[in-house]
Amino acid sequence: MDWSVKIVPAANPTPSAPAAFQPDLMNSQPGDPLYVQDDDIVTWNNTTDDTHWPWPTDANFKPVAQDPVTKDPVTMDLKLSDPIEPNMSSRPSYNVLKPDGGTIYYCCWLHQEERGTIVVSAIPSTTASTT
Numbered sequence: 001m002d003w004s005v006k007i008v009p010a011a012n013p014t015p016s017a018p019a020a021f022q023p024d025l026m027n028s029q030p031g032d033p034l035y036v037q038d039d040d041i042v043t044w045n046n047t048t049d050d051t052h053w054p055w056p057t058d059a060n061f062k063p064v065a066q067d068p069v070t071k072d073p074v075t076m077d078l079k080l081s082d083p084i085e086p087n088m089s090s091r092p093s094y095n096v097l098k099p100d101g102g103t104i105y106y107c108c109w110l111h112q113e114e115r116g117t118i119v120v121s122a123i124p125s126t127t128a129s130t131t
Helices: none
Strands: 002-014 017-023 034-037 041-046 054-056 102-108 115-121
Touching: 002 034
Parallel strands: 002 041, 034 115
Antiparallel strands: 002 017, 054 102, 102 115
């Protein structure tokens, strides 16, 4: 599946959070998590007048070090996207690789109070039983 997260103007913008992340789904609100499965594709659509850069964080929304993020995407690193210019979509797309499920936390590298989450459903076990 392919999913989109809109970057929208914040309801109460501040210099460290002029925008918010909102799943591109009917009835979603800014700040809602995006629910996906392992191997789904996520992109961000910047609907604001500022550049934004989705960046992986720990569970406390502390950004991870830059080095592992900028490695080759083929190595299954943590890179979510390149910086996203105003009114553009993210490149490259983010391939969710979390077969055990869990939550992916992220912020905007340029505005670190802008925070989002992607909740990944675990892949059900496919062990066959013999009788």
